Amino acid sequence: MEVAIGPDEAVFRRHLAGGGFRSGASAGRWRAVAVAWPYAVFGVSAVDGVEWGLRFDCTDYPRTPPTARPWDLDRDAPLAADRWPSGASRVPMAFNPNWKNGSCLYLPCDRQSIEGHANWNNEHPSLIWDATVGIVHYLRIVYDLLNSGDYRGRNVA
C-alpha cells in the first residue's frame, strides 16, 4: 500500500530531485543519507575531505526554516561536542556546541537561531532562509563554511 506524504515532505522531495541539489551531489559537495520525515540526514564535504553529517528537522518545510545539528553518521546519533568542526572565527561561531545545547547551528538560515535575531535580516541577508531555494540554500551555506579559509578541520579532543 502506498503511503501518502504531506505537502511539506512533497516539496522537500521535489527540492531533492531538482537541479540545484543534484548538481551539488554530483560534484561531491553533499549527499542525502536518509530521510525519515520530518528528519533528514545529509553529509557535507569539507575542504580536507572529511564528510560532516547534519540532521535536519524539516517540520513545516519550506514555509518554516529547518533546523540542523551536527550528526555522527557512523553512530546515527548527535555528534559529540568535542568532535565538532573547528575554525578561526566564522566556523566556531556557527558550530558552537554551547549554543542551545548543540541542537542547532548558529546561522541565520536556521529555524532556532533566527529567533530573536531580527538584526540578521539586515546584517546577513544572503544567509537568511530562502524557501524558494529550500534545503540547498542551507547546505550551500554549510558547504561554504567547511570549504573556507576559516575552517581548521576536526576538533581533536
Place this chain on the structure above:
Amino acid sequence: MQSIEIFIQGGEIAEILVATATPVDSLASVLAGLERPIELHEQVLIFIEDAHFPIDPATAVEELLPLCADEEAIVAPLRLHVTKCRHVEVSIRFNGEQMKRRFAPGTTVGRVHHWGARRAFHLTPRDAAEHVLEIVGTNKRPDRDVHIGTLTGGAACSVEFDLVPRKRVEG
C-alpha cells in the same frame, strides 16, 4: 545503454535543469527532450561548462566526455550552458578598484571568483576564500557552481560584482 546525467543552465533558465541521455544522443535531442524543450536556432549557442567556444548541437554526448572503453563506467555528468551571449563582460570592484574581463557564458562563478580574488586583486588563497562575489546593487551571492551567463538575465551580456568579505555571524 548507460544513462548520463546532464545539467543545463542558461541565461533564460531560472533553475538548473536535469536531463538524462544515452552516450549517442545529440545535444539537440537532449534539449528538445526536456519537459520544456529548448528550441535551437541560429542565435542560440551551447557551451560546455568553463569552455571558451560553443559546440555543434549535433555533437553526441559521449564525444564531450572522457573516452571510456566500458561505457557503463561513465559516471561524470555533462554540464551545459545554453545562451544567446557569446561572451559575458564581467567587472569586479574591490577596495576602490575595478577590474574587467570577458568570460565564456558557461564559466562558473567559482572560476570567476578565482580570477578576481587571486589574479586580479592578488589576495592570498586564505583571504580569497574569505571573500565572495556579490552582484552590484543586490545582496545576491551566487553559488560557486552557477554559470556566469545565467546572471545576465538573457538581456545584456554583462554582470557586475563587488568582491566582499564574508562576515562573521554574531549577536
